[in-house]
Amino acid sequence: MSAPTCTAPPGIPSRTNRRPNQQKxxxxxxxxxxxxxxxxxAVPVPTPAGAVRRWQYQYSQQLRLSDSLIVVASVLLAQYVRFGEIANTSGYSDAVMTLFSCLFAALWLSSLAVFQTRSTRIIGSGIDEYRRIGSATFWTFGIIAMGTLLAKIDLARGYLAIALPAGTLGLIVSRHLWRQHIARKRVHGGCxxxxxxxxxxxxxxxxxxxxxxxxxxxxxxxxxxxxxxxxxxxxxxxxxxxxxxxxxxxxxxxxxxxxxxxxxxxxxxxxxxxxxxxxxxxxxxxxxxxxxxxxxxxxxxxxxxxxxxxxxxxxxxxxEKPQYEGTKRFQKQIFDFCFSLAALIATSPLLISSALAIKLTSRGPVFYPSERIGIDGKPFKMFKFRTMTNGADTQVENLLTLNESVGGMLFKMRDDPRITRVGKILRRFSIDELPQFLNVVKGDMSVVGPRPPLQREVDNYEVDVRRRLLVKPGVSGLWQVSGRSDLSWDESVRLDLSYVDNWSMSGDLVIVAKTVKAVLTSHGAY
CATH class of the missing domain: 3.40.50 (Rossmann fold)
Structure with a gap:
């Protein structure tokens, strides 16, 4: 069927008879x-009464003010440290340096405007906002460095070495705090x-x-x-x-x-x-x-x-198609090995003390080796500290009626009677999962990936859910930073599939950072 022909609705100029000032x-x-x-x-839309999204424009103006204060403060700090009383060896007068600082601050603020870092399209959106700030800062300092080099003015290196990190860090921290402020308002129905x-x-x-x-x-x-x-x-x-x-x-x-x-x-x-x-x-x-x-x-x-x-x-x-092979996978393997080895070395005192506490307070082995299913459906033994009484697996059938997991595929209980006193502490701060870095070093797991499933879970997977097995399971993942045990089965699957389809090294680093916060707050851990 052919597409309908359309004419401009009443009150709206057609494309051929609009005046130049109407080409908006x-x-x-x-x-x-x-x-x-x-x-x-075919109904023309009138302009809504009152200014819409007034909060966005007010927020943008507030960002303009905070950006200006941070840029000016970082430039003045650089001038004071590099050419002021602390290091008054440049030979330039205060008036010359003050003029240079004013031009520098104006250029930096102009770059923030050119790169639309305060656009209502991206404010509060996160990584895109930070990326634009980084791009604006990079170009500002590039122009200053090139200008001073061509003019043969030997004053930029120490000056920029102070202003660059101070200003960039200040801008990013400021935007993060503003985002948290807006997020709190949104939770309560504002903005x-x-x-x-x-x-x-x-x-x-x-x-x-x-x-x-x-x-x-x-x-x-x-x-x-x-x-x-x-x-x-x-x-x-x-x-x-x-x-x-x-x-x-x-x-x-x-x-x-x-x-x-x-x-x-x-x-x-x-x-x-x-x-x-x-x-x-x-x-x-x-x-x-x-x-x-x-x-x-x-x-x-x-x-x-x-x-x-x-x-x-x-x-x-x-x-674009998801990337499971090639260079990206090699980068992930190198990151996994180096990060896990560093984590095991850094937490070795905690690992030793936890092992002693388990051994001295309850009977049974220190580690609980659980068979999980890895990449391409291959089984492996996943190591965890034992947090339950010895032989807890044999008691599951008696507790199935108390399962709190939404969806029924997993077994979750907030007050599981099988958990030991030491086990509760280990679980609260996810210390019981630290031995999984041994699996990462062995190559069975990744630092970040889908949740490692049991064989009985995989046996009940639908066809699309089996996509979770295209990558290695992870010590942490989207499920870990999005609610952990509080998630339903369907939500856990959705997050894992989203990770499989979209994983990247930058995304893994973000998840690692969020994992630290999730562990410290103990959200969803039981």
């Missing part, structure tokens, strides 16, 4: 769209991005559910438009125990924005719109302060695997 780009994040046979949206979702019941419910699972991301669905629904009839759909109003079909987007106060329109299903319908929706929103986002229909993909490419004028989302 819409606030749009483009993802691939599909040809469809639905009718285009939210209000979303109007368009799609069928299943797709909008899935979108709303995924957004609700990550409250610190600050996105909440406040209304839905369902294609073919007709005019609003006062109905609601329940998503995660919360009622979301159905505001009509796609032709009622304008009225829906006014009634629910959304500042973002999310298209969760593109087949009804088609390319012309999406284009019409873009045109309608470009005069407003409302963003448009389109779900690409894939989930649990990291940004590193996604790339938007234009092919024959069409924006297509390219999804």
């Amino acid at each position: 780009q819409a606030n749009v994040i483009l993802f691939p769209h599909e040809e469809g046979n639905g009718s285009p949206v 939210q991005t209000r979303v109007l979702a368009i799609g069928d019941r299943e797709s909008v419910s899935h979108l709303a559910h995924e957004m609700a699972r990550a409250p610190m991301a600050g996105c909440v669905v406040v209304g839905v438009c369902i294609p073919g629904y007709g005019p609003p009839r006062g109905n609601v759909i329940t998503i995660g125990g919360r009622e979301v109003p159905v505001l009509g079909d796609e032709t009622y987007v304008a009225a829906g924005l006014g009634s629910c106060g959304a500042d973002t329109v999310a298209v969760a299903q593109t087949d009804h719109f088609g390319m012309h319908g999406l284009r019409e929706l873009m045109w309608q929103l470009e005069k407003t302060d409302v963003d448009l986002v389109v779900s690409p229909g894939v989930m649990d993909m990291t940004q590193a695997r996604l790339a938007l490419r234009l092919t024959a004028g069409l924006p297509l989302l390219h999804v």
Whole structure:
């Protein structure tokens, strides 16, 4: 069926008769769209009353102030240490150095603006925000270094050696603290991005559910438009125990924005719109302060695997294949061996004292060797400190009725009577898992990976769950830093599959850092 032809809706200039000052780009994040046979949206969208997302602009201004203070402070510190009273050997006057510091600070702040480190698109998003700060700082110091070299001014090296680490660290720590501040507000319902979702019941419910699972991301669905629904009839759909109003079909987007106060329109299903319908929706929103986002229909993909490419004028989302072999795998093996060896050496006093405590307080061996399934389904013996009474495995059948694991595949009990007094302490701080680094040195496990499964779990795996066996199981992983024993079976599987599809060395380092925090807080450990 051919795509529908669309004309500009009333009150909106067509592409051919717009005046030059009307060629404003819409606030749009483009993802691939599909040809469809639905009718285009034909209702112009008025600008919502009041400034939307006012908190974002206020937050951006606060970042501007804190960035300025940090940059100025780091530059003045460098000037004082390098050319002030502490090391007054440069031969440059205070006025010259003060002028240089002012120019340096202005260049640094300009770079932060050029690299859009305070853009409302990325503030509070984490690694992308930090990456832009790093890029802006790198270029600033590169320009200063090249300028002083060409001008043959011998003053930059010591000066930059102080300002670079002080300023960069200050900016990153400041952004981290701001993110924590915003995250706390979002948990309590503040600083939210209000979303109007368009799609069928299943797709909008899935979108709303995924957004609700990550409250610190600050996105909440406040209304839905369902294609073919007709005019609003006062109905609601329940998503995660919360009622979301159905505001009509796609032709009622304008009225829906006014009634629910959304500042973002999310298209969760593109087949009804088609390319012309999406284009019409873009045109309608470009005069407003409302963003448009389109779900690409894939989930649990990291940004590193996604790339938007234009092919024959069409924006297509390219999804890179997961990397299990080659250079990346070799890098992971080297990291695993070196990190595990260092961990065993650093924790050797703790390992020895734990072994003595186990041996002196209960009968049985110090270590509990458990058969687990590794890469490609190969079994291996995983080492852990024994935290239960000797022969605890034989008592499992009597305790199955007390299993607290959601999903039933795993056995979890908060107050398991088989755990010894020393075992409770070891489990609370994950000390019982330290001997697993021996498995990493042997090559059976990785520092980071999916949770090591039992044979009875693997026997009940569905086909897609068996993807967990494509990589080595890990001492830590996404499951470890996302709730540990508090996770349901389905959630644990989802996290493991996400890791398998998206693993990278940088991601492993982030998980290692988060593991330290999870261990210190004992969250989900029992």
